[in-house]
Amino acid sequence: MAEKTVATPDIQQPTTTEHTRNHDRYVAPPVDIYETRDGLVVLADVPGVAKEALDVRVDNNVLTIRGHARHVVPGEVTYREYELVNFFRQFELSDQVDQGRISADLKSGVLTLNLPKAEEAKPRQIEVRVA
Numbered sequence: 001m002a003e004k005t006v007a008t009p010d011i012q013q014p015t016t017t018e019h020t021r022n023h024d025r026y027v028a029p030p031v032d033i034y035e036t037r038d039g040l041v042v043l044a045d046v047p048g049v050a051k052e053a054l055d056v057r058v059d060n061n062v063l064t065i066r067g068h069a070r071h072v073v074p075g076e077v078t079y080r081e082y083e084l085v086n087f088f089r090q091f092e093l094s095d096q097v098d099q100g101r102i103s104a105d106l107k108s109g110v111l112t113l114n115l116p117k118a119e120e121a122k123p124r125q126i127e128v129r130v131a
Helices: none
Strands: 031-035 039-045 049-059 062-069 086-092 103-107 110-116
Touching: 039 086, 049 103, 049 110, 062 110
Parallel strands: none
Antiparallel strands: 031 039, 039 110, 049 062, 062 086, 103 110
16 A cells, blocks of 8 residues: 555635635644554544544545544634644555455544455465375
8 A cells, every 4th residue: 555645635715815714724644554464454643533524435546534623622712722634645555455345443533444455465375285
């Protein structure tokens, strides 16, 4: 699995400058990738992203992770020293990944993706017959 070099979504700039609205910013979430006997496990840090605001998809062998972070505290903001950012990252998948069996779990701001190996890519024992 290789990271696909894709620019973050372009945001069209208005012809006049408007200072009252923030434009969405995207950062690449940090990931750890582990290879197991059965496939790959991708752990992505996406703090502040709820399940409803997370979009994980595979299209044309490209795995896309997109998340919109939001503050969960109800009420009006009086003072804030940091702003949450949105996440966007893509990876190019090989044919060795069974794309139909990819699963995702989100827990405590960590997205866990399980990318199982395709049956053809798994090692198998070859029986030796005696003639």
